[in-house]
Amino acid sequence: MPVDVEARVIANTRLSPDYNVISLAAPAIAAAAAPGQFVMVKLGHGSTPLLRRPFSVFEVLRTGRTVNGLTLLSKRIGVTTQMLFDAVEGDVVSCLGPLGRPYATIDPPAEAWMVAGGVGLAPFATLAEALCARGTSVTLFYGARTGRELFYLDWFRERGVRLVLATEDGSLGDRGRVTQPLERELQAAAGRDLMVYACGPEPMLAAVARVAATYHRASQVSVERVMGCGLGGCYSCVIPVRQDPTGRHYVRSCIAGPVFAGADVVWE
Amino acid sequence: MPCDLTVQIGTLTLGNPVIAASGCFGYGVEYADVVDLSLLGGVAVKGLFLAEREGHPPQRIVETPAGMLNAIGLQGIGVHRFIREKLPELRERRATVIVNICGSTLDEYVELARILSDADGVGALELNISCPNIKEGGITFGCSLNGTFDVVSAVRKATRLPIIPKLTPNVTDVASFARASEEAGADAVSLVNTFLAMAIDVETRRPKLSNIVGGLSGPAIRPIAVRMVYECRRAGKIPVVGMGGIASAADAIEFMIAGAYAVQVGTANFVDPFIWTWLVDGIRDYLQRHGIARVRDLTGTLDTTAREKEWTSS
Numbered sequence: 001m002p003v004d005v006e007a008r009v010i011a012n013t014r015l016s017p018d019y020n021v022i023s024l025a026a027p028a029i030a031a032a033a034a035p036g037q038f039v040m041v042k043l044g045h046g047s048t049p050l051l052r053r054p055f056s057v058f059e060v061l062r063t064g065r066t067v068n069g070l071t072l073l074s075k076r077i078g079v080t081t082q083m084l085f086d087a088v089e090g091d092v093v094s095c096l097g098p099l100g101r102p103y104a105t106i107d108p109p110a111e112a113w114m115v116a117g118g119v120g121l122a123p124f125a126t127l128a129e130a131l132c133a134r135g136t137s138v139t140l141f142y143g144a145r146t147g148r149e150l151f152y153l154d155w156f157r158e159r160g161v162r163l164v165l166a167t168e169d170g171s172l173g174d175r176g177r178v179t180q181p182l183e184r185e186l187q188a189a190a191g192r193d194l195m196v197y198a199c200g201p202e203p204m205l206a207a208v209a210r211v212a213a214t215y216h217r218a219s220q221v222s223v224e225r226v227m228g229c230g231l232g233g234c235y236s237c238v239i240p241v242r243q244d245p246t247g248r249h250y251v252r253s254c255i256a257g258p259v260f261a262g263a264d265v266v267w268e
Numbered sequence: 269m270p271c272d273l274t275v276q277i278g279t280l281t282l283g284n285p286v287i288a289a290s291g292c293f294g295y296g297v298e299y300a301d302v303v304d305l306s307l308l309g310g311v312a313v314k315g316l317f318l319a320e321r322e323g324h325p326p327q328r329i330v331e332t333p334a335g336m337l338n339a340i341g342l343q344g345i346g347v348h349r350f351i352r353e354k355l356p357e358l359r360e361r362r363a364t365v366i367v368n369i370c371g372s373t374l375d376e377y378v379e380l381a382r383i384l385s386d387a388d389g390v391g392a393l394e395l396n397i398s399c400p401n402i403k404e405g406g407i408t409f410g411c412s413l414n415g416t417f418d419v420v421s422a423v424r425k426a427t428r429l430p431i432i433p434k435l436t437p438n439v440t441d442v443a444s445f446a447r448a449s450e451e452a453g454a455d456a457v458s459l460v461n462t463f464l465a466m467a468i469d470v471e472t473r474r475p476k477l478s479n480i481v482g483g484l485s486g487p488a489i490r491p492i493a494v495r496m497v498y499e500c501r502r503a504g505k506i507p508v509v510g511m512g513g514i515a516s517a518a519d520a521i522e523f524m525i526a527g528a529y530a531v532q533v534g535t536a537n538f539v540d541p542f543i544w545t546w547l548v549d550g551i552r553d554y555l556q557r558h559g560i561a562r563v564r565d566l567t568g569t570l571d572t573t574a575r576e577k578e579w580t581s582s
Contacts, residue, residue: 001301004542042539047334047487051538096541228329228336229538232298234291235314235340236329250322250343255298 002097002231003028009091010061010069012084015151018076019119020085022093023061023069029097030070033057035105035127036222036259039097040230041072043083052096053080054227054254056122056199060129073151075119099230100258103127103197103220108135110193115141115182115208117200121151123222127197128161139164139185143178143200147171179207186215195220198262209262219262225253240266271555272562273548275309275530277507278430278455280391282309282364284548285530285563286520289511290315290368290394290434291340292534295354297361302541306362307548309530312458313350313358315368315396318376318383320346330467330476335486335513336535337465339479342370342399347380351387359389368434370396370406374422381427393429395419395454398436398461399483410436410461413448420452430455432509435500437489438464442496443503450506457500458509458532460493486535487513494526501527501568515539517550527568 007024014020029039040052061069074084087093103123106112112131114124124140131138138159143166144150150165150172157163164181165173174181182196196219198208205221212219228234231254238250239257241264248266251257273284283306288296290312296305305311323343330337345353347369358365367390371377377395384390397410397419409415416433423431433449435442437460446457462483467476475481493512500508510528514520515536523531536543551563560566 004540049331050334050486050535051331051336226327226329228338229541231294231302231541233294233541234329234338234538235294235323235343236326236338238323238326238328238343 002099004094004096005029007069007093007095009087009089009093011089012087014085016148019149019151020074020076021058021071022074022084022087023071024093024095025069026095027067027069029095030057030060031067033060033070033098033126034102035130036103036123037098037100038230038258039070039072039095040099040227041080041084042094043080043087043091049079051228052094052230054224054230056222057098057126058122059125073119073122096230100254101256103222103259105130105134106136106195108137110195111137111139113139113141113182113185113194113196115178115196115198115200115204117143117178117204118145118149120198120200120204120222123199124197125152125155128156128159132159132161138162141166141178141182143167143204145169147173177204177207179204179211182208183211186211186217189215196262198222202267205262206267209265209267212262220259221262221265222258223253223260223265224258227254230254240268242266271552271560273552275564277392277432277509277530279428280364280430282530283307284309285524285551286544286547287312287366287509287530287532288537288544289532289534290366290396292537295350295358296363296365297354297357299541300357300361303544305358308363308544310364310366310391311358312366312368312394312532313354314344315342315370315399316344316347316350316380317342317370317372318347318379320344320349325478327476327478330482332465332467332484333488335484335488337467337477337482337484338462339477339482341479347383351383355387355389364391365389366392366394366432368394368396370399374419377419378422378426381423381429381431385427385429390429392455393423393427393431394458395423395431395433398434407436410445411439413444416445417448417452420449420454424453432456432458434461435459436461437492437496443499446500446506446508447504450504454506456507456509456529458511459500460489460496460512463489463492485513487515489513490519494522497523497528498526498570515543517547517554520547520551521554521566524563524566525568525570527570529564529567
């Protein structure tokens with residue numbers, strides 16, 4: 001059951017001129033959130049912005065066994081992300097969640113391959129923790145425009161996650177799209193039991209779903225659509241999924257997703 | 269002082285005057301985990317045709333200054349699945365259900381009214397003759413006085429449920445549509461549906477909505493909606509259910525002073541799904557503060573008398 005928390009900003013770390021990680025005192029949401037779930041965020045009570053915006057829960061903050069908050073990974077592109085970038089300790093962020101269907105975790109000895117594009121890294125910190133705790137071997141395929149926009153690499157390494165990097169300018173890892181090393185490794189992984197998880201721009205998700213299907217692998221993708229409410233009320237965030245007999249059907253990504261089986265989505 | 273918050277629309281009694289607006293609250297059941305549906309005056313469910321509909325392709329909404337445009341295109345599960353899959357839970361949650369119905373033809377409205385009259389747990393019918401986002405039906409009735417009269421008369425003959433035509437603001441004189449509805453036997457009118465509007469991405473020169481145009485809602489439209497409720501109140505005797513950008517108890521009270529018996533809340537629910545209790549509490553507080561025993565006594569109490577300018581020196 002989602003709750004609405006007026007969460008105080010504990011810290012705001014700028015990772016680059018566009019990216020930041022904001023820490024929010026929302027322990028009730030953090031404790032209940034499963035990997036892949038999201039929160040609907042609003043800053044201030046005015047009409048600009050009017051609507052909340054969806055963000056994946058990035059990290060769950062703990063002191064010992066006590067959960068004291070969560071973080072959001074944000075890229076500055078609009079009004080809300082600008083406000084999140086500028087927020088300072090003590091500011092209050094209205095935070096509704098946790099919402100949506102999470103990633104389905106898998107049992108060992110299976111391997112988990114997480115594929116992240118840009119700010120699509122967000123759901124993979126909590127997923128990696130959950131999977132590592134179950135003894136699953138985890139690999140992160142992580143792509144961005146440049147090496148300066150690949151974040152939290154040591155964080156993942158410290159947790160035993162194997163990293164495969166790709167940048168469009170070739171400054172770190174493979175030059176080009178992250179799906180290239182993914183496909184190369186899928187070719188070499190015949191016979192191994194693995195699940196592909198993805199989050200990033202929709203063309204990347206479509207490519208991941210396609211390449212996973214080519215090698216007969218299941219994939220779970222987290223989509224981001226323009227969302228109004230996060231609770232199924234407005235029908236704005238729909239995505240077409242396969243359905244018989246009509247072929248396709250719009251479902252609300254806030255409640256039927258944001259995580260879908262890659263094979264179920266009709267990629268346009 | 270205890271306040272009487274009940275409101276009467278035809279034979280339907282609402283526990284309070286705050287209703288969730290159609291198209292902004294799914295089928296109600298989506299919110300059952302966060303809101304006690306029995307505490308709302310009513311739940312106007314998403315507009316239903318006879319058949320299922322897919323709606324428009326995304327992008328379906330875009331935020332605009334103090335508001336939003338939508339062009340959902342009435343995606344919906346159709347009346348039969350609604351009765352089978354949603355109505356039992358709404359009954360169980362003791363929601364006061366107002367079913368919003370849409371037709372491409374007059375016969376479809378009549379058929380929907382007949383089917384819903386036989387269903388257990390429907391409190392009233394809201395006739396959607398005002399959706400700006402679909403070409404066929406609906407709005408063609410709502411933009412013509414004869415069309416409005418004809419559809420309301422036909423549904424009146426088919427059901428004993430209270431009927432509430434939902435009016436479009438995209439006409440020159442909305443009050444004449446309230447009068448036509450009254451003459452045709454409606455129990456109330458609700459207004460306003462959204463204002464037909466448009467937003468363009470200037471870098472790509474592309475419309476921001478796939479449907480190119482959409483309906484504007486939210487605080488941006490509130491003063492126009494208040495004026496239209498005021499005009500309808502003055503034009504006839506039919507109860508008015510007011511809506512358009514209500515986001516606080518004061519906003520709801522403003523509509524009631526202008527002439528609304530009840531109000532609907534849409535866009536603000538997207539921002540705060542917990543808005544309902546504090547809207548109702550805020551209205552109750554206002555009535556107590558002003559010594560008004562019954563919320564219906566607030567309706568149409570706009571004071572336009574000339575007054576001496578008062579001032580105090582202290």
